[in-house]
Amino acid sequence: MEDRRQAHEYYYLYSSLDQGRPQQHHPELPRAVVTNAYSSHQPARYAYARAQSPPSPPAEEPPKPSLPSISSLLGIAAGERANLESVHQAQMHQQQQQQQEQELVQRHRHQTGVLLQQQEIPMNRSYAAEIVDVAKTTLPPTPPMRPDSAIVDHQSPATSMQSPVSAPPYYLGSALNNMEPHEQRVVTTQLAKRHSVPSQPSGSPYSTSPYGSSPGAQSTTSFYSPDGRLFNSNGPYHQRPLPTNFPPPTPVALSPPNTSTPFQHHHYIGSSSQAGFPQSQGRYICPTCNKAFSRPSSLRIHSHSHTGEKPFKCPHLGCGKAFSVRSNMKRHERGCHAADNIDSNVSTVTTVSAA
DNA sequence: AGCTCTGTTCAC
DNA sequence: GTGAACAGAGC
Known part of the structure; x- marks a missing residue:
């Protein structure tokens, strides 16, 4: 056996x-290779x-008086797969060892x-x-997809990370996520860190606006879309007026992530299978987790949780901490560098007064 | 009206 | 302490 x-x-x-x-999959393979794999x-x-599962006969198939012989089956198979004959020959030895057992079975039959x-x-x-x-x-x-899955765009890496079996019921009222946030973070941030970091703004680590004077405009780069297919015109996320009947995330998720970024798969919102979607949930949907936001800025900040991008770096020397949210960075300053702030303020005042 | 920025709050 | 989302203020 x-x-x-x-x-x-x-x-x-x-x-x-x-x-x-x-x-x-090789952990060190480029993502394209991995996804293709x-x-x-x-x-x-x-x-x-x-x-692996035992072959279950079709329901409409009437019971047969006898099964085709093994040799005939093997003959059919061998006709199409000559390269396996050697393997089968090796297996025939095994069969011969079981010949006695089979003879007993056939005799009993x-x-x-x-x-x-x-x-x-x-x-x-x-x-x-x-x-x-x-x-x-x-x-x-x-x-292995659900029949109701409306695949508008098969490029859905984020949803593809979801287990088909463990797909939870989709309720916009409770959560738009079709994947647990920690799972998203684990997966997407690893992928995004590997590929998106070079695309991050390479300007000053900390300024009044890490995105520049116009964050939205800055975000129109092809940061999330190497193929430039989706986001070059409108930024990393579409401003997509939600349909009155927003559909649940479909097992598009199950489709293999054959694109190179986790932010190219918001096309699974099909017009056919649409469920109710409350406007209060927001019109801006994260293409990664389907979470809805009422403001595009909120969605953009939220995207940092997926990309791992932390554009707000602590300005204090010796503190290399970075944050995805500016207010969090400020809070960090207040909490951890309060004394430094006082000192810096004092020094600033002194320098100003000195000037 | 729609947006960003900022502070607050909650959860871990 | 930090991540993340929400809501108010201001532009």
Whole structure:
């Protein structure tokens, strides 16, 4: 059985390699590679999951008097996958060892006339699974998505980080997040820190406005959209008047993040499947977590929580702390550098008076 | 009217 | 102590 299982795994490795699929994510791979690996790996994993489960006959399929012989099944499979014959030959040795057992089973079947699918299927599950996979390699695998998922834009990395099973009910009244904030932070900040930091404003670490005189205008850079597809005109986030019936985040989330940034996936708000959305929740939706804000500035500040961007740096020497919110930085100053402030004020006064 | 800035508040 | 969201003030 061990050999059989290994052969099965080899097949997946084989088929994946045939399609140029990386089998594992490498933590050091560039994100593009990782996402591609993720996206391309998903169908294979899905097929594997399908193969692992025992093949359940279609409901409309009438009971057959007998199952096709293993040799015929193997013959079909071998006709399409000649490269597995060697593996099968190795498995045949294993079969020969079980020949006695099978003979007993068949003898029992002959005596009782009862279909012994229960005995046969598990015994040859790996073969059947491979056959299923052969079919799946020829046919596009059905993505494990909910039927009601309205995929307007498959590029939804943020939602894609969500587990399909653990997708919570979506209620705008309670939360627009389709992913827990700490999860977002863990995932998105890691990704964003790796790729967005070079794009951060490289000006003065601390000024009256880290965004410049016009934060909104500053934010119109392609910081969140390397492909320049979405945000170059309106900034990192769309000002999107919410439809009266705002839809729940769909399992678009499940679609693999095949884009390079976590901020390109606010197209999943389809016009078809729309649920009620209270205007009081705000019109500005975070494309990452679907959280709604009433003000664009609030959304922009909120975006820092995803990007990890902390444009407000403590001006005090020796304090390298940075904050995503200016008021938080000020609070930090008041709390931690109160004495320094007094000293600096005194020194400032003295210098001014001296001047 | 709509925006940003700022302070306040809550949660961890 | 810090992150994050909200609401008022001002432009």
